Amino acid sequence: MKINDTIVALATASGAGAIAIIRVSGKDAIEIVNPLFSAKSGKQLKDVNSHTIHLGDVKDNAKIIDEALVSVFKGTKSYTGEPTVEISCHGSHYIQQEIIQLLLRKGCRAANPGEFTLRAFINGKMDLSQAEAVADLIASDNEASHQLALQQMRGGFSTEIAKLREELLNFASLIELELDFAEEDVEFANRDEFQNLVTRIQTVLKRLIDSFATGNVIKNGIPIAIVGEPNVGKSTLLNALLNEERAIVSDIAGTTRDTIEDEISIGGIGFRFIDTAGIRETKDVIEGLGIKKTFEKIEKSQVTVYLFDASLIKNDAIRIKNLKVEVEKIKNRFPQKPLLVIANKIDALLDSEIQNLIDNLKPHTTHLLTISAKTGLGIEELQTTLLDFVNTGALKNNDTIITNSRHYDALLKALEEINKVQDGLNANLPSDLMAIDIRQALFHFGEITGQVTNDELLGNIFANFCIGK
Structure with a gap:
């Protein structure tokens, strides 16, 4: 690998902004930047102390490109372990490119992805796992x-x-x-x-x-599949969890024809919620494809949330029986996957009706919650329950x-x-x-x-x- 030359790259995000930082690293970094920078103090960069910042003009011969702050790191006392100069200029895309092109013309090479950190590893500033x-x-x-x-x-x-x-x-x-x-x-x-x-x-x-x-799962986010029959409030629940109108909400059954994903942080842990197409018998080809994707998403999820409309079931013994069958289907198909059953729209039920639902369903599921996605009732308890599915003990103990x-x-x-x-x-x-x-x-x-x-x-x-x- 060629690491004996001097490299340059934009160290801040691309695009216009208040400030942009252009990083130059390599054995000739200070020598290349020195003649291109006129410090207000009159000092030459090659003569200043390491770890100092200087205000001045970046020039292309007599043409002033920008007034900037230049940070100087000499010897091995830098991020890369080699002489480094960082130019903090105004964040105009034009200014950024003018300075970078100037440095390329004067002997720098455009840095490859991660090359500054690669040099830090090669120069012994960090080991490979730290670099990653x-x-x-x-x-x-x-x-x-x-x-x-x-x-x-x-x-x-x-x-x-x-x-x-x-x-x-x-x-x-x-x-x-x-x-x-x-x-x-x-x-x-x-x-x-x-x-x-x-x-x-x-x-x-x-x-x-x-x-x-x-x-x-902590690094990539915990995938949570939200499933259930059409029009039970899956999209409303997603919106309540995200606190924004991310998914389309409609009274028309089967509105969600594809999976919708978004991520939020609960208790410092990332959760990736997947709103899926409703599970039901259908002759609609497009909706059928969506249901097929639903089972694929359950397969890939860490936890499955089965949502049902409590206002439709209430004291209906037949509907409750059918619900038990659907829950058992998912449990049997994915026996190792945690299943959280949620009764939605409980704001439309009496307390006695809610208790009846709980009494009927509790024996058939380890995890049962009652919520109203529309009003936000029970959402906080849901978030706490989801956190319980993640083993955060080692994280809390700083293991x-x-x-x-x-x-x-x-x-x-x-x-x-x-x-x-x-x-x-x-x-x-x-x-x-x-x-x-x-x-x-x-x-x-x-x-x-x-x-x-x-x-x-x-x-x-x-x-x-x-x-x-």
């Missing part, structure tokens, strides 16, 4: 995903992995040393201590692997939670190798055979933090970053 957390932090749109990304960027996960790797490496060195004295039949690695280490590594790896189920599928895969492979080491200890295998499995485990640990890597892997990771970061 930068992208997660930028993409975070709720408190929980922000907290997880921040913890990982600060090295919480990589520190834990690095410590285990170091301890395993120490024992690996002793095991390898035994191979040099195989004829003397000596043991440098205390087998009891090694057994304790292997057991501890297994425990930590299993905990981290198990945390991925929570981390993945390490895995959110990255690449890390998850590497941890699974590392655990597989550690289990082989455990089997070797149990069978009292010779050192040379155990050494092979230990090396493989160390390899997978190194994949996570970047101690083991290649250009293709780095290219795949940083290609998903925004340009300028």
